[in-house]
Amino acid sequence: MENKVEEPILDYDKTYTYADYLQWRFKERIEILKGKVFKMSPAPSRTHQKIVSQLSRVFLNHFHKSNCEVYMAPFDVRLIDKRKNSTKDEDIINVFQPDICVICDRDKLDIRGCIGAPDLIIEILSPGNSKKEMKNKYELYEENGVKEYWIVDYHEKVIYRFVLIDDIYIGLKPLIEEETATSTIFPDLSFNVGEIFED
Template structure:
C-alpha cells in the first residue's frame, strides 16, 4: 500500500462467512443481469505501481473487463467490499478507503461483523458520500446497482446451530 508492505493475520470465521454471503448475493444479481463479475480475496487489485490491495469482494462491470488479467486486476473495480476485522478495521476505513476513491472505485461498502452493519458509500468529486447504513433488519440498497436489494439478515446469517 503506497510502497509499504502490510501483513495481517488471516481473517476469522465470521469475516469469511459474511464475505462469502455478500459475494453470493452480489454474484446472483450480477450474473442474472449479465452486468459483469464478482471476485473475492485473495485477488490482487493493482491501482498503481506501488498500490496493490486485496479487497474482500469486488464487482467489475463488463465495461471494465479490459482491466482483468489472469493474475490481477490492473485498475479500479466498480465496487469494493471490505469486511472489518480487528487487525485491519482502521486501515480499511482510512487508508484503503482513500486509495479506492483516489483510483476510481465508484462504490465502497464497509461491513462491520461485530456491529452487524454495512455502510454503503458512493464516490463524488468531494469524496465518499454515505448512501446508507444497513443492519440485519434492513434491505441493503446500492446506488451503483439500482435494482439490487440484499436482505441484511442474509448478509449476517450464520449456519444454524453453529456457535463460533
C-alpha cells in the same frame, strides 16, 4: 523463470512496487498501499469467511450472465499511480486484495487480476485491520475512482456505504439488520441485511 525470494526481510520505511511483490513468497498474504507493505491479518475468522460467502452468493447470483465479474480474495487489484500513468510493474505502488470486488470493464482484467479501479469494493472489518480499511483504503479507493465502497462491520452488524460523487466519497445511511441493502451504482441489486449476518 526467476527464483522467488524466500521470506525476504522488509524495510518498512522503503517504498516497494508490484515488481517487488511478484518476487516475494510469504506464508501470509500482504498488500502494498502507497508503496508501503502491510501484512494482512492471520487467516480470517469463521464469521468473517461466512459473511464473505453470504455476500458472494448474493453478488454472484446478481451478476450472473452480466457484463460485470465478481471476485473474492485472494485476488490482486493494482491501482495505477496517476502521476506516472503507467501500468508497468515497477511503477505500481498499490496492490491489495479486497474481500469482494465487482469489475464491469473487462479491459481491466488480466491473468494476474485487475489493473485499475473496480466499480464496487466490499471490505469486511477484522480485528486489527479497521484502521487500514477505514482510512488508508478509503483514501486510496476515493483517489482512484472506485465508484462505490462498502465496509461491513460484523461485530456491530452494520454495513457502511460510500458512493463517489464529483471525486469525493459521500457516506450513505448505515444499514442495520432489519433493512434492505441496495447499491447506488447497481440499483437493481438489493438484499436483506439480516440474512448476511445470520449464523
